[in-house]
Amino acid sequence: MIPLYGFLQGDTIGTLVLAEDDDTAQILADKVQASARLRVPTSPRVRLLYRGHAVDLDATVLQLGIQALERIDVVRETP
Amino acid sequence: MLKRSSWLDAARKLDWEFSYVREEDVFPEIASGKPWLFHDAWKNWDEPFRTTYAEYVKMQCAKGEALGAVREAVGKPEDFEKLPAEWRSVLKLHAATLPLAEFAAVVGNLRGARFGRDSAWRTMATLGALDELRHTQIPLSLMHSLVRADSQFDWTHRLYHSNNWVAIAARHLADELLLASNAVEFAIGTHYVFETGFTNLQFVALATLARDVGDKMFEAMVHSIQSDEARHAQIGLPVLEIAMQHDRAYAQYLLDKWFWRSFLLFAVVTGFSMDYLTPVEHRARSFKEFMQEWVVEQYLQSIESLGLEKPWYWDTFLSAVENYHHMVYASAYTYRASVWFDFVVPGPRERAWLKSKYPSTWDMYDPIWQSITDRWKASDIGNDFAVHGTAIVTFCDMCQLVLSGGTPEKNTANTLAYGGKKYIFCSGPCRWIFTQEPHRYQEHKDVVKRVLAGEAPPNLIALLTRYFGLDYATWGRDAFRGDYPFIQRGPW
Numbered sequence: 001m002i003p004l005y006g007f008l009q010g011d012t013i014g015t016l017v018l019a020e021d022d023d024t025a026q027i028l029a030d031k032v033q034a035s036a037r038l039r040v041p042t043s044p045r046v047r048l049l050y051r052g053h054a055v056d057l058d059a060t061v062l063q064l065g066i067q068a069l070e071r072i073d074v075v076r077e078t079p
Numbered sequence: 080m081l082k083r084s085s086w087l088d089a090a091r092k093l094d095w096e097f098s099y100v101r102e103e104d105v106f107p108e109i110a111s112g113k114p115w116l117f118h119d120a121w122k123n124w125d126e127p128f129r130t131t132y133a134e135y136v137k138m139q140c141a142k143g144e145a146l147g148a149v150r151e152a153v154g155k156p157e158d159f160e161k162l163p164a165e166w167r168s169v170l171k172l173h174a175a176t177l178p179l180a181e182f183a184a185v186v187g188n189l190r191g192a193r194f195g196r197d198s199a200w201r202t203m204a205t206l207g208a209l210d211e212l213r214h215t216q217i218p219l220s221l222m223h224s225l226v227r228a229d230s231q232f233d234w235t236h237r238l239y240h241s242n243n244w245v246a247i248a249a250r251h252l253a254d255e256l257l258l259a260s261n262a263v264e265f266a267i268g269t270h271y272v273f274e275t276g277f278t279n280l281q282f283v284a285l286a287t288l289a290r291d292v293g294d295k296m297f298e299a300m301v302h303s304i305q306s307d308e309a310r311h312a313q314i315g316l317p318v319l320e321i322a323m324q325h326d327r328a329y330a331q332y333l334l335d336k337w338f339w340r341s342f343l344l345f346a347v348v349t350g351f352s353m354d355y356l357t358p359v360e361h362r363a364r365s366f367k368e369f370m371q372e373w374v375v376e377q378y379l380q381s382i383e384s385l386g387l388e389k390p391w392y393w394d395t396f397l398s399a400v401e402n403y404h405h406m407v408y409a410s411a412y413t414y415r416a417s418v419w420f421d422f423v424v425p426g427p428r429e430r431a432w433l434k435s436k437y438p439s440t441w442d443m444y445d446p447i448w449q450s451i452t453d454r455w456k457a458s459d460i461g462n463d464f465a466v467h468g469t470a471i472v473t474f475c476d477m478c479q480l481v482l483s484g485g486t487p488e489k490n491t492a493n494t495l496a497y498g499g500k501k502y503i504f505c506s507g508p509c510r511w512i513f514t515q516e517p518h519r520y521q522e523h524k525d526v527v528k529r530v531l532a533g534e535a536p537p538n539l540i541a542l543l544t545r546y547f548g549l550d551y552a553t554w555g556r557d558a559f560r561g562d563y564p565f566i567q568r569g570p571w
Contacts, residue, residue, distance in 0.1 A: 012409045
């Protein structure tokens with residue numbers, strides 16, 4: 001279990017997200033959105049940023065080398 | 080009989096040369112602070128009030144009697160029950176955060192009373208300690224007695240003895256500023272920055288709102304405290320003037336550090352009170368407008384007249400005045416069971432008022448309140464947990480407040496690897512403060528680190544009840560149970 005700081009664009013606070021090694025970036029993004037959905041409606045199309053760069057949504061936490069207690073950002077795709 | 084002016088300095092400003100001990104042993108730097116200077120550099124230290132102990136006792140006695148009369152007239156639980164529901168939360172917020180912080184300030188003042196570098200400073204600090212003891216006792220006495228009307232007032236005594244997240248943040252500030260600071264840092268951080276720079280927000284602006292709301296007891300209490308603060312806050316300026324003559328960079332550092340830390344506290348306590356918990360018909364001005372007049376203009380004028388610079392993060396600060404309390408309030412509303420006071424949803428009228436006061440930023444917050452309003456529409460009245468967060472939220476390793484820096488579009492949280500550990504900060508200034516004195520802060524664990532270390536439970540309800548010290552009867556709710564005229568439900 002890897003604890004991460006998740007931030008959703010449009011939200012007012014960061015939430016703690018617990019990731020598994022084999023979670024894809026899409027799953028991570030879903031977890032961040034789920035944590036914030038009371039304040040920010042879920043968006044179907046998002047990007048996930050790690051260390052400021054968009055990552056492949058199909059890549060796993062292990063493949064992306066995401067480290068514990070790092071920041072991840074979920075940004076809504078504009079239509 | 081001697082005239083007052085003939086004997087006054089023998090009573091309040093009487094220093095002497097030590098014959099069998101060194102001055103640096105009497106006033107060691109660790110307790111007196113730096114720049115460490117021989118007394119010759121401090122000998123002209125003075126303040127304008129020049130109060131004697133006899134005058135002090137007489138004056139405080141009269142103020143105590145006046146406050147007692149107000150309490151008799153308007154301080155009963157039945158008076159409290161006539162106040163607007165949202166304003167009662169202003170009282171609960173202040174009741175819990177104020178008294179024991181003031182008690183910590185007794186210790187800070189007593190350190191000044193022993194280790195201040197001039198006798199006039201030590202005399203005033205002695206009276207300052209008595210002031211702060213009074214400021215502990217008054218709100219404890221006035222507000223805890225309201226527990227008969229509302230059990231949330233039990234937190235008047237409880238907060239600082241708990242591991243509630245607000246208590247952790249408040250202790251982190253109060254312990255450093257009031258309990259652990261040396262006499263110089265205390266004088267500059269507390270008297271000059273916190274008291275002179277910020278407390279007019281409370282003593283003038285919030286007192287005005289209290290009067291308009293009809294809360295005469297709170298207004299009287301704040302006014303009674305204000306006259307004490309105005310006196311002992313005078314310690315700060317002459318200490319700063321002498322410190323900056325000998326170590327300007329350090330004086331600037333203390334100003335910048337304590338300005339940011341003070342702002343975050345006032346943004347939460349006063350910002351919530353002014354922009355959300357005061358009924359909109361009683362709001363004269365916004366938190367931003369009060370900040371502009373009472374802090375931004377006066378503080379800038381004051382430091383520039385001394386030849387000091389505004390804090391390096393000034394642009395960040397100005398942005399935070401527009402955003403920070405909105406960020407924290409919306410977050411805290413959705414985690415209201417984690418505190419001991421109730422919250423309200425801003426309705427269309429309040430949101431229009433906020434838009435008019437924050438034209439450049441409110442559009443980022445309005446959708447959040449619409450989302451919360453929509454959730455209430457789909458939920459039963461009183462079902463608070465249907466409109467409540469469940470994830471664990473995150474905290475700053477410096478201020479210990481939630482990671483709500485920046486704006487909804489760009490949260491300014493940032494991470495740092497230091498000494499084999501990882502830290503996260505809500506903002507650039509919090510990171511900067513940490514990196515200036517990491518040894519002072521690096522071992523302190525925020526709530527998330529306590530959860531990850533197994534010291535606090537990861538389940539939200541367990542965290543609230545077993546760690547934050549709350550229970551179902553007293554934790555924060557929506558003040559109107561979600562029953563607002565602007566929320567129409569069903570028929571389902």
